[in-house]
Amino acid sequence: MTLSRKPEPKSEPRILLGPGPSMTHPRVMQAMTFPTVGHLDPQLLCLYGEEQELLRSVFGTQNEWTFALSGTGTSGMEAALANLLEPGDPVLIAIHGYFGERMAEISARQGALVDRLNRPLGEMFPVEEIDTALKKKNYKLLAIVHAETSTGAEQLHIPEIARSAHENGAMILLDTVTSLGGIPVEIDKWQVDAAYSASQKNLSAPSGLAPITMNSRARETIEKRKRPVTSFYLDLKSYANYWMGTHAYHHTASASVHFALTEALHILIEEGLLSAYQRYRSNAEKLWGGLEDLGASPFIPSEYRLPPLTTACVPDGIDPHQVRNRLLNEYNIEIASGFGALKDKVWRIGLMGYSSRTENIDLVLSALQDLMTDSNG
Ligand SMILES: Cc1ncc(COP(=O)(O)O)c(C=O)c1O
Numbered sequence: 001m002t003l004s005r006k007p008e009p010k011s012e013p014r015i016l017l018g019p020g021p022s023m024t025h026p027r028v029m030q031a032m033t034f035p036t037v038g039h040l041d042p043q044l045l046c047l048y049g050e051e052q053e054l055l056r057s058v059f060g061t062q063n064e065w066t067f068a069l070s071g072t073g074t075s076g077m078e079a080a081l082a083n084l085l086e087p088g089d090p091v092l093i094a095i096h097g098y099f100g101e102r103m104a105e106i107s108a109r110q111g112a113l114v115d116r117l118n119r120p121l122g123e124m125f126p127v128e129e130i131d132t133a134l135k136k137k138n139y140k141l142l143a144i145v146h147a148e149t150s151t152g153a154e155q156l157h158i159p160e161i162a163r164s165a166h167e168n169g170a171m172i173l174l175d176t177v178t179s180l181g182g183i184p185v186e187i188d189k190w191q192v193d194a195a196y197s198a199s200q201k202n203l204s205a206p207s208g209l210a211p212i213t214m215n216s217r218a219r220e221t222i223e224k225r226k227r228p229v230t231s232f233y234l235d236l237k238s239y240a241n242y243w244m245g246t247h248a249y250h251h252t253a254s255a256s257v258h259f260a261l262t263e264a265l266h267i268l269i270e271e272g273l274l275s276a277y278q279r280y281r282s283n284a285e286k287l288w289g290g291l292e293d294l295g296a297s298p299f300i301p302s303e304y305r306l307p308p309l310t311t312a313c314v315p316d317g318i319d320p321h322q323v324r325n326r327l328l329n330e331y332n333i334e335i336a337s338g339f340g341a342l343k344d345k346v347w348r349i350g351l352m353g354y355s356s357r358t359e360n361i362d363l364v365l366s367a368l369q370d371l372m373t374d375s376n377g
Contacts (some may be wrong), residue, residue, distance in 0.1 A: 076196025076210030087111030204353030
């Protein structure tokens with residue numbers, strides 16, 4: 001190793017049980033060491049075709065416009081909103097946590113007319129509430145987060161919400177950053193017009209790519225824009241041309257992250273999506289049971305609790321930040337604190353992708369038990 005500032009020497013890799021990144025699968029680590037190729041190399045362009053097919057399987061879609069953007073999940077969010085919205089377009093953002101609020105902020109920066117529909121932290125929307133809001137205006141777009149990483153809540157009833165959006169003349173954009181690969185996502189069956197995700201959570205690759213998919217309605221909306229997309233970098237028409245058209249230079253995409261994501265997608269498809277979802281659920285149930293025993297019950301009701309991300313209520317008398325720091329420094333395990341109003345109330349424990357293994361659950365539960373006994377004593 002010749003880095004001038006090395007990560008702390010540890011004999012074992014960090015046990016990443018936060019809200020992402022998850023641990024990188026050894027096969028994915030190996031793929032990242034392949035010799036790099038240029039962004040216009042036929043080898044990379046051929047890999048894009050393979051990556052697209054794998055992404056279509058994971059998203060449950062036949063959408064031609066399915067690719068992976070250079071950048072993290074936020075670039076997927078920003079690309080979707082910047083391409084679908086033009087200044088003055090009315091957009092409804094259904095917010096049940098921090099990332100919904102981020103969608104509203106980005107939409108406002110696009111000059112869209114943003115209406116926020118808010119749900120208290122840790123709750124999800126009943127379909128009727130969204131339906132009533134959609135009827136109030138001629139919205140162009142409804143945007144909503146499927147799996148809210150800030151609270152650990154899944155927004156159920158996406159097919160019904162999509163139907164309501166369409167009946168009211170709007171498209172639906174779904175954030176699948178914490179759901180894709182971790183719980184069922186069926187873009188075509190649910191009739192979702194546009195969705196994006198991130199490489200570093202249930203897909204078990206490093207961060208750096210944002211998978212995105214757009215159906216023909218979304219694509220036509222983008223093709224018929226009155227003004228060019230404000231972001232040159234996130235212009236999806238240029239992306240589509242680089243991936244699937246003339247392959248004209250758009251930006252110097254990193255081959256290494258595409259090697260990594262493609263290998264990660266192969267691993268997921270080899271395991272089988274249904275088997276992977278079952279593994280996440282049974283591991284999450286083991287974690288939930290252990291947390292109950294420690295007096296740190298899950299915050300979200302089981303009906304819509306996310307297997308990939310659990311918020312656990314911090315027991316009275318325990319300093320959540322001290323426990324979290326000691327977990328990292330003494331046990332080599334990363335978990336996260338809560339967000340916003342939940343900052344001092346919950347821990348966020350992720351069991352995403354390659355991190356979702358029973359040995360990791362045993363480790364985190366026994367470390368939490370030690371540290372909480374210590375704090376109480
Ligand atoms: C639901 C959700 N949306 C968007 C993002 C933003 O992704 P990134 O941090 O990769 O930019 C995150 C990140 O955790 C997320 O959980």
